[in-house]
Amino acid sequence: HLGSLMAFFAGNRTPIIFDMHGDIVSEARLNSGIFSRNFLKSVAIDKFTKMNASAVLSVSHNAKVDAENSVFLKETPVYRIPNGVDLDRYSPSVRPDEMLRQQIRNSCRPIFGYIGGFQKFQGTNEFINAAKSISTDTASFLFVGQSKNTTSENVLFYDTVPEERVAGCYAMCDVLVLPRPSIRATEVAAPTKFTEYTAMGKPILTTDVGEAGQLVKEYDCGVVVKNSDPKNITEGIKKMVRVENKELRRWGENARKLAQNEFDWTVIGEHLNSTLYDVR
Numbered sequence: 001h002l003g004s005l006m007a008f009f010a011g012n013r014t015p016i017i018f019d020m021h022g023d024i025v026s027e028a029r030l031n032s033g034i035f036s037r038n039f040l041k042s043v044a045i046d047k048f049t050k051m052n053a054s055a056v057l058s059v060s061h062n063a064k065v066d067a068e069n070s071v072f073l074k075e076t077p078v079y080r081i082p083n084g085v086d087l088d089r090y091s092p093s094v095r096p097d098e099m100l101r102q103q104i105r106n107s108c109r110p111i112f113g114y115i116g117g118f119q120k121f122q123g124t125n126e127f128i129n130a131a132k133s134i135s136t137d138t139a140s141f142l143f144v145g146q147s148k149n150t151t152s153e154n155v156l157f158y159d160t161v162p163e164e165r166v167a168g169c170y171a172m173c174d175v176l177v178l179p180r181p182s183i184r185a186t187e188v189a190a191p192t193k194f195t196e197y198t199a200m201g202k203p204i205l206t207t208d209v210g211e212a213g214q215l216v217k218e219y220d221c222g223v224v225v226k227n228s229d230p231k232n233i234t235e236g237i238k239k240m241v242r243v244e245n246k247e248l249r250r251w252g253e254n255a256r257k258l259a260q261n262e263f264d265w266t267v268i269g270e271h272l273n274s275t276l277y278d279v280r
Contacts, residue, residue, distance in 0.1 A: 015054035015279050020063060021083075026185035030120050047072060055279045057081045057272075059190035060211045066188050079275050082211075084265030085195040090167050092201035092256060097168030103156060104140065104172065110241060112205065113142040113173030115166060116193045121186055123179035123207065123228040130179075130233035131155050139241055144169045170200045174248070175240055178206040181228040186210055198259035203251035205236050215262065221255035 028042035050056075050072035058064040058080050067078045104111065112131070118124045124143070131141040136154040148157040161169060170176060176197040180186040187210050194212045197204055204222035206212050216222045225236040240248070 016049075016052055017276070017279065018049050018053035018056045020056055020058050020067060022059075022063075022189040023066075023185045026183065027119075027121060030183065030185060050076075055079065055275075057275070058188075059083055060188060062210055063188040063190070077279070081272050081275065082263060082268060083190050083192050083195050084268035085192075085199045085259060085263045086265050087199055087259060090170070090196045090199035090259075092252070094167045094171045094200065096171040097161075097165055099165075100142070100144075100158065100169060100172045103158075104142070109136075109138065109140045109154065110174040111140045111142055111172060112175045112177055112237060112240075113144070113170070114177050114179070115142075115144040115161075115169050116191075118146045121180065121183060123181050126181070126228040126230050127177055127179035127233055128155070129230040130237060133230065133234050134237055139237060142169075142173060166196070167200070170196065170202065173202060175222070176200070176202045176204055177233075178204065178209075178212055179228050179233055180207055180209045180212075182207065182209045195259065195263040198255040198263065201252045201256035201259075203240065203248050204255060205233075205240060207232075215258055219254045219258040221251045221258055 024042045025039070025046050028036070028039040032038040050070060053073070053076055056067050056073060056076055056078045058067050058078060059082055061080060064078050064080045067073050114124060114127060116122065128143065132150075132152050132155060134141075134154065136152075138154075140154045140156070142156050142158065144158045145160055146157060147159040150157060158169075178191065178194055178197065180191070190211055194204075194206075198221070204216050206216050206222065206224055207228050208224050208226055209228075213224045216224050223236045223240055225232040
């Protein structure tokens with residue numbers, strides 16, 4: 001793969017745009033270890049791409065600062081283009097997924113949900129441990145993206161769903177959770193699921209990591225806990241359970257405003273087009 005990449009750069013005279021959606025080196029280190037083939041390949045591709053990039057697109061302020069400080073990008077322009085979301089496809093008007101509704105229909109408890117990948121940097125293990133510590137009459141928990149057996153009555157795991165069902169899965173939840181740990185890979189990233197969470201108009205429980213934590217505080221659309229320690233996530237869950245429905249609705253409305261102000265894909269698309277035109 002690296003040979004093909006080198007050949008491409010060598011024969012290509014058009015501008016090369018490095019669309020940096022995260023830190024692939026840090027993610028590979030966490031998932032595979034520093035002595036793995038995957039890690040070494042990630043290092044090689046990351047450094048070679050940066051050395052040959054005409055411009056860099058970053059998804060967050062932290063990623064932009066990180067790129068600007070890279071020794072490989074001192075003379076390379078760096079732009080912040082956040083992840084966007086289709087505000088029509090993901091919206092408070094979406095109806096709950098019918099298949100999930102049949103499994104959770106008897107629950108009158110608030111549902112805390114996570115929909116996405118289960119890699120180590122997602123913090124899902126910590127969230128699962130926190131969920132299992134919550135009494136069955138306090139809250140229910142929905143994890144979509146991995147099939148798994150559990151003995152907990154109030155914790156449901158559901159396998160990966162096609163993209164067209166994702167919004168309906170979000171709609172099943174009263175609170176959406178982003179439990180990522182604070183590591184280099186997550187501090188510079190901007191998870192797509194966060195933009196979708198906000199567009200759904202749902203209150204958000206997140207760790208104080210990267211832009212997600214900053215934006216939830218700024219827009220007052222949920223609860224931010226210090227880190228991904230299960231004890232902290234548990235306290236965050238209990239805090240949100242105690243909040244009145246009126247406040248939860250206000251948080252949800254603020255989340256939607258956040259999506260409209262920061263993540264409208266139409267506006268971001270226009271910004272992206274103008275940036276690419278400048279690079280050209």
